[in-house]
Each structure stands twice: as C-alpha cells, then as structure tokens.
Amino acid sequence: MNVFFEESGDFKAGSVMSQTPDSFQVELPSGKRSKVKSKDVLIQFAAPSAEQLIKEAHSIADEIDLDFLWEVAGEEEFGFADLGKEYFGAALSPAQNAGLIFRLHSAPFYFYKKGRGRYKAAPAASVQAALAGIEKKKQQALLQAEYVEQLKAGQLPISMKSMAQQLLYKPDKNSLEYKALTAACQELQTTPERLMLSTGGIASAKDLHFSKFLFEYFPKGVGFSHLMANIAPPELPTDLPVADVAAFSIDDINTTEIDDALSVTTLPDGMLQIGIHIAAPGLAIHRDDAVDAIARSRMSTVYMPGDKITMLPNELVELYTLGEGKARPAVSLYATVNPADWSVVSTVSKIEAVPISANLRNNTLDDIVTEEALANNEGDYPHKDDLAVLWKWAQVLEQGRMEKRAAWGLKPEQNNRMDFNFYVEDDVVSIVARKRGSPLDKIVAELMIFANSTWGKLMADHGIPGIYRSQGVGSGGWAARMQVKMLTHAAPHHNLGVDQYAWSTSPLRRYTDLVNQWQIMACIQHGVTAPLVAPFKPRDATLFAIVSAFDALYAGYNDFQSTMERYWCLRWFAQEWQEQRAKQVEAVVVKEDVLRLVDIPLVIRLAGLPSMQRGSKVKLDVIGWDEVSLSFEARFLELLSSPDSNAGVDDEDEGEEEGLEEQHTSEAQLEQTELNTDADATNIQSQAQESAGDDAATP
Structure with a gap:
C-alpha cells in the first residue's frame, strides 16, 4: 500500500512499511524512511507506485483550469475529494486527487486553505485583485528584463536618465530600475558607477x-537664485569713516572672495601703524535674517x-x-609697532571703509x-616698501610664536615642504609646486594669526563668547591633547x-568667522x-x-576637496602619460x-614595498590608475637616497594636518593645504611615538 501525505507544507508519496493506529512508517522513492501521522495522510x-503518482499528479495539475475550478467550488468550504467529483464529473483516480491537491495548494489567491485537504474559494474581488x-x-518582470538588456x-533606459544619481547614491532597492541596474551589473560583472558611466547616466x-x-550636501542645487528671490539686494553702508590708508591684498590669481588686506x-x-583689514559682510548680514x-x-x-x-x-x-580701486567696509585691526625692536605698543580696532589700492597676486610676485630680494632691497613691484616692513615684523611674530611653542614642549615648525596649486581650464589640469614659507606666505600667515589671536583676546576680555580653535588643552595622551578642538x-x-x-x-567664506565678526x-x-x-x-x-554643525560640514567639505584633488592628480597622470x-x-x-x-600631492599605498626609513626617496614604475576608484598602481624600482641626504618628509605626513591656513597659496589651500594621506597614513599616534610635539604649525 502507498500513501500521499502532507509534511511541513509539502506533499509527498511513499510506500507503507508498517502501520499503527496513529501513524505509518513510510519509505519515499528516494529511499529515505519517515514516520507519518495518520491525520496527515490524504x-x-x-x-501506481509512489514515484509514478507524483509524476502523473503534476501533469494533471498543470491541465486543471483554475478559473473553471474556482467557479465550480461555490462559496462554501469543501474537501478536495468533493470538488474533484464536481470538476472531473466521475470518481477520481489517486493521481487525479493528488493533482487536484497540487493545483489547489498552488493557487492561494483562488482558494484559502482551511485544514488538511479542506479549502474555501476566495471572493471574486480578491481573485480579481490578485490576478x-x-x-x-x-x-x-518583462520591463525589468528589457531594461537589463538595454543596459547590457x-x-x-529613458526612465533611468532622470534618476541616475538617486540610483547610485540613495536608491529605492525595491524599485524596478534599481533591480534592473543590479541585475545588469551582476551579468556584466561591473559596478553601478561604472555601468552608469558606460551608458551615459553619469x-x-x-x-x-x-x-x-x-x-549629499546640496540636494537642492548650488545656486542662490531660488534662495534670494524674496530678499532685498544687499547694499553698502554709506556712513562709515574712510580710513587714511592705501591697503593691498595678497592672494592667488583665482581668488575672488578677498577677505583681507x-x-x-x-x-x-x-612708530609704524600696521593695519589688518578684514572684509565686513557682518554689516549687511544679521543674525537670523534670510542671508544668515x-x-x-x-x-x-x-x-x-x-x-x-x-x-x-x-x-x-x-x-x-x-x-x-574700491573703498569697502572692513573691520580693521591697527597695531602700533616700534621699528626699533618690532614690539607691539598698542592695538585698536575700527569699523570703517578701507580704500584698496592693489590686489597683489603671489603667482606673479x-x-x-x-628673502634675498627683500634683504638687498632688490626688484621693482607694488608696495615694495610696505612689504619690506611687513616682512621684518612677520619674522618677529613668528619667532615669538616659536618661543611659546618651545615653552610648551614643541619643536619649531617645519617649512621644508612644497605646496601645490591646481589650475583647471577646459578639463586640462596644471599642478604647480611652490615652496612653503615664502615671504608673501609668511607675511599673510603671521598677520592673520596675529589678528585672530588679538581679536580672540578682545572677545574674552569683554566677556562675550566666540568660536575658538584650541590645541594641546585637556587630559589624555599626546595625540588626544594635540587634537584641534572648537x-x-x-x-x-x-x-x-x-x-x-x-x-x-x-x-566671506567661513561662517565661524562671520559669527566672530559680529561679536568683535x-x-x-x-x-x-x-x-x-x-x-x-x-x-x-x-x-x-x-560649532557642532560647522565641524561636521567642514570635515565633509575637506574630504570632498581631497577627493577632487586626488582625481585631478590622476588626470594629470593621464595627460603626462600621453606625452x-x-x-x-x-x-x-x-x-x-x-x-x-x-611632483604632485598624491599619496599612495604600495604593497610589498621593501622596508626602509621614513624620508627615503624611491623611484617607481607607473602601472596604471583608475579615476573611478581613485586608485593608483605602481611598482618599486630602486632606492634613490636615504633620509640623511634627502629630508623629503616631515611630521605632517604622519599626523592630522590643517596647515598654515592663512597662507594664501590658493583659496583651496586656505581650507586644507594637503591631501589627506589616507586613513592608515594619518595615524597621529605613530607621530607621537616618533617625537611628541614634532608637528607643523596648524591653525
């Protein structure tokens, strides 16, 4: 004897080996034996044999017309055998019964299961909705398959053109387009980013x-037109006293937001009166207004x-x-300086209109x-005498900072590194190296540090808060103490x-500075x-x-800047490779x-590099690079020099670096003077092990 039974939601058939009132010992066609409860036997x-029954039942089930079967079933609950008589019109064979069970079970939207072998026809509305x-x-599914073929x-596909970015960066994983994109990527063995590039989505x-x-950061776009639509055009104040000075700025040639002069x-x-003049948008913007x-x-x-x-x-x-050529509103800090020893006699701050006689560009100067030209009074350039005075004072200011660093247990700043300016025109990039610590850099850097420190003290003396950056304050290890905090x-x-x-x-370009300007x-x-x-x-x-919001956004902006600088470094390789x-x-x-x-500010990881000291100079054979993943491949060729003869690395490479942000080598370098080396290369703890306090000056 054979039985057809239900087990764990599945239907099986086997031959009976033995039987008790409550159960059967059954051997399946596979040879496996199983204990089946009597109530589960249908x-x-x-x-025929168990194996033949299953085969015939599936064939019969495929031929049963579900719509007709549903009409025959009526509205009352029924057993499968009763429905079988109505549908087939005669006594059912074991295969027909089993086939009917398979069909009923495979169409839950037509028939609701009510118990072992018992069902009830679904209401017409439910059936129509399910169909x-x-x-x-x-x-x-057909449309998805069509999309996949198009992508391959x-x-x-037209429907994916307007949602290319969303599919890459914030996809609805249940959407038809995303499923098609991932399916095509799997078949082509590529990534969504590369597929979007190859199909023109990006x-x-x-x-x-x-x-x-x-x-992520500008989902509504980078323009201002929609933001300024209902805002009155900005105006210049007309009641400011005009300063009796001929001020000048020093910036990169691409700088348009000229903050300081x-x-x-x-x-x-x-005595000398040295003025540091900072653009004053704080006069036009007020806390909580629309521009703020x-x-x-x-x-x-x-x-x-x-x-x-x-x-x-x-x-x-x-x-x-x-x-x-303009007189523009500024917050000015005037320092009266004794030229005999370059000591600061007094300082005073004013709000005024400052005539700007020149915008000097360090690219040409x-x-x-x-240093040699300044020492020997050589050359002919605008504000030559003023720059000579500022250069002398800047060196004194720097020396004073170095003495205070030394008192705090830190070594002198390192200025033996190269900075790099990026210039892009028609997607052709030029990367220009320039020595850090040039006279123009140092003049601007030292005077801006002086202003930021002096105005920081002014706010503190008046008992009002400001936004400060501090380093070396607090408890913990050296790395924790050297972390910059706001x-x-x-x-x-x-x-x-x-x-x-x-x-x-x-x-003009940093909100923390605008807030501090209001306070000042x-x-x-x-x-x-x-x-x-x-x-x-x-x-x-x-x-x-x-402070919290600025920290988060500023970090994201700097990461993006690093990403784009790395991209342009790889584009530079593409240009040079062609040549x-x-x-x-x-x-x-x-x-x-x-x-x-x-030659360029690109930091790479080279697996298998022989062990050698920091600062060692090596030659590499370029294998290739990838502008999508921003990866770079090279092969070690030879050691060119040891760190004793080539001091080409300093502690900045090891640790978190903000750089002398007031160096106006370019607007971008004011925000971040170096590419981040990468997560493993910026391990500040390893720098601590090298020499506590051996770091470059970073605001």
Whole structure:
C-alpha cells in the first residue's frame, strides 16, 4: 500500500512499511524512511507506485483550469475529494486527487486553505485583485528584463536618465530600475558607477565624484537664485569713516572672495601703524535674517580644483570683497609697532571703509619677492616698501610664536615642504609646486594669526563668547591633547604658539568667522556693554549648535576637496602619460608602505614595498590608475637616497594636518593645504611615538 501525505507544507508519496493506529512508517522513492501521522495522510492507494503518482499528479495539475475550478467550488468550504467529483464529473483516480491537491495548494489567491485537504474559494474581488497584481508583476518582470538588456547593450533606459544619481547614491532597492541596474551589473560583472558611466547616466568620473557630493550636501542645487528671490539686494553702508590708508591684498590669481588686506603707515613719532583689514559682510548680514540662514546652512565656501561653491551669494560677495580701486567696509585691526625692536605698543580696532589700492597676486610676485630680494632691497613691484616692513615684523611674530611653542614642549615648525596649486581650464589640469614659507606666505600667515589671536583676546576680555580653535588643552595622551578642538571660550593653541585663536579673518567664506565678526563688532561699538548687545550671549545654545554643525560640514567639505584633488592628480597622470612623461616617478616614504609622490600631492599605498626609513626617496614604475576608484598602481624600482641626504618628509605626513591656513597659496589651500594621506597614513599616534610635539604649525 502507498500513501500521499502532507509534511511541513509539502506533499509527498511513499510506500507503507508498517502501520499503527496513529501513524505509518513510510519509505519515499528516494529511499529515505519517515514516520507519518495518520491525520496527515490524504490518499491511500495501491497503484501506481509512489514515484509514478507524483509524476502523473503534476501533469494533471498543470491541465486543471483554475478559473473553471474556482467557479465550480461555490462559496462554501469543501474537501478536495468533493470538488474533484464536481470538476472531473466521475470518481477520481489517486493521481487525479493528488493533482487536484497540487493545483489547489498552488493557487492561494483562488482558494484559502482551511485544514488538511479542506479549502474555501476566495471572493471574486480578491481573485480579481490578485490576478491584477500577478499581471502587474509579470509586466514589471518583462520591463525589468528589457531594461537589463538595454543596459547590457550600453544604452540607458529613458526612465533611468532622470534618476541616475538617486540610483547610485540613495536608491529605492525595491524599485524596478534599481533591480534592473543590479541585475545588469551582476551579468556584466561591473559596478553601478561604472555601468552608469558606460551608458551615459553619469558623464564622466569627475561628474561622478562631484554629483555624489552635491547629492549629499546640496540636494537642492548650488545656486542662490531660488534662495534670494524674496530678499532685498544687499547694499553698502554709506556712513562709515574712510580710513587714511592705501591697503593691498595678497592672494592667488583665482581668488575672488578677498577677505583681507594690509596697510602700513609711518606715524609722526616714527612708530609704524600696521593695519589688518578684514572684509565686513557682518554689516549687511544679521543674525537670523534670510542671508544668515543661507550662510548657516552652507557654513563655508567649498573648494575644489577649478571651481568652488561659495558660502554667500555672488551679489553680496561682489559688494564686500576687497577689490582693487574700491573703498569697502572692513573691520580693521591697527597695531602700533616700534621699528626699533618690532614690539607691539598698542592695538585698536575700527569699523570703517578701507580704500584698496592693489590686489597683489603671489603667482606673479613669488619669484620676485624673495628673502634675498627683500634683504638687498632688490626688484621693482607694488608696495615694495610696505612689504619690506611687513616682512621684518612677520619674522618677529613668528619667532615669538616659536618661543611659546618651545615653552610648551614643541619643536619649531617645519617649512621644508612644497605646496601645490591646481589650475583647471577646459578639463586640462596644471599642478604647480611652490615652496612653503615664502615671504608673501609668511607675511599673510603671521598677520592673520596675529589678528585672530588679538581679536580672540578682545572677545574674552569683554566677556562675550566666540568660536575658538584650541590645541594641546585637556587630559589624555599626546595625540588626544594635540587634537584641534572648537570651543566657545578662549583657550591656548599650542601648535600655533598663541594663547587663543579665533577664526575671524575670512568672513566671506567661513561662517565661524562671520559669527566672530559680529561679536568683535559688538566689542568695538559698545565696549563694556558688549555682553548686553552682542548677537550671541554667554552660554547661548545656538552657538554650541553652530560649532557642532560647522565641524561636521567642514570635515565633509575637506574630504570632498581631497577627493577632487586626488582625481585631478590622476588626470594629470593621464595627460603626462600621453606625452610620455610620466612612465616613472619619484616618491618619498611616509611610513611603512605609504608613499607621497614628489611632483604632485598624491599619496599612495604600495604593497610589498621593501622596508626602509621614513624620508627615503624611491623611484617607481607607473602601472596604471583608475579615476573611478581613485586608485593608483605602481611598482618599486630602486632606492634613490636615504633620509640623511634627502629630508623629503616631515611630521605632517604622519599626523592630522590643517596647515598654515592663512597662507594664501590658493583659496583651496586656505581650507586644507594637503591631501589627506589616507586613513592608515594619518595615524597621529605613530607621530607621537616618533617625537611628541614634532608637528607643523596648524591653525
């Protein structure tokens, strides 16, 4: 005897080996034996064999018309055998019974299961809805298959063109388009990014990296037109006193947001009045107004080679930037300096209109304004005498910071590195190296550090909060103490060698500086009553929120800048490769298998690099690179020199570096002077093991 039974939602047949009142011992066609409860047995039969029954039952089930079967079933609950008589019109064979069970069980939207072998026909509305759903899924499956074929053929389906970025960066994984994209990628053994590039969904690798950043940080676009639609055009104040100076700025040739300018005036008593003039958009923007909301949402100008996304609308930047030939609103810090020893006699801050006589560009002056030329009074260039004065004072300011660093247990700053400027035109990149610490760099850097420190003290003395950057304060190990922190009260910055440091000199492009400018203007205008009228009072919760939000966004912006600089470094290789000039390159060992190239600011990891000291110079054979993954492959050729004869690496490569941010080598370098080496190369703890405190000055 054989039985057809249900087991764990499946139907099986086997021959009976033995039987008790409550169960059967059954041998399946596979040879496996199983104990089956009597209540689970649906059909008992002598012939055909169990294996033949299953085969015939499936064939019969495929021929049963579900719609007719559903009509025959009626509305009442039924047993399968009763329905079989109605449908087949005669006594059923074991195979027909089993086939009917298979068919009933395979159509749960037609028949609801009510028990062992018992069912009930679903209502007509439910059946129609289920059929519609099945048809929809069928059509979707056909459409998905069509999309997959189009993608495999290198064509992007029309419906996917408008959602290419969403599919890459924030996909709905249940969507038809995403399923088609992933299916095509699996068949082609590629990634969604590369498939989008090959089908035209993303135009280029550059657009891939750029669009990913915009999708996350600027989902509504980078323009200001929709934000400024209901905002009155900005205006210049007309009641400011005009400063009796001829100020000048020093910036990269591409700089448009000119935040700072300098001036030198000889006083009747022989003292020097050195002016540091900072653009004053804080006069046009007020806390919680519409433009403030725009600036606070962006927090900073975003830099990348060849482009930028400004923090403030262009209309306001054009009015308040310190452009040549104009008198523009500024917050000025005047230091009276004794030229006999270059000591600071006094300082005073003013809000005024400052005439700008020139916008000097270091691209054209770096080779002229050298240390030797300044020492020998050589050359002919604008503001020559003023720059000579500022150069002498800048060296004294630097020496004072170095002495304070030494008092805090830190070594002198390292200025033996090269900085790099990126210039992009028509997707052709030029990467220009320039020595860090040139006279023009040092003049601007030292005077901006002086201003940020002095104004930080001004806010603290008046009892109002500001946004400070500190380093070396707190407990923990050396790495923890050397981490740069943002605070709302004055605290030392050991790495810079100043008692306090408040970003205040870039209000056109950094929100923290704009906030500090409001606070500084309150001190200038109201003196001892500043705590009563300053936009941000002590313990203002909004100020803490600004600090937190700025930290998060600024880190993201810097990561993006690093990504784009790395991309353009690889594009530079593509250009040089075509010219047969980049087959082999030189690099300096940063640590273990991490190298920094000499000619461009590209940091790579080279697996299998022989063990050698930090600072060793090596030659590499370039194998290839990938502009999508931003990876670079090379092969070690030879050791060129040891660190004793080539000091090509300093501690900056080992640790977190912000760089001398007030060096105006380019606007982008004000935000981040180096590419991050990568997660493993920026292990600041390893630097601590090398020499506690051996780091470059970083604001």
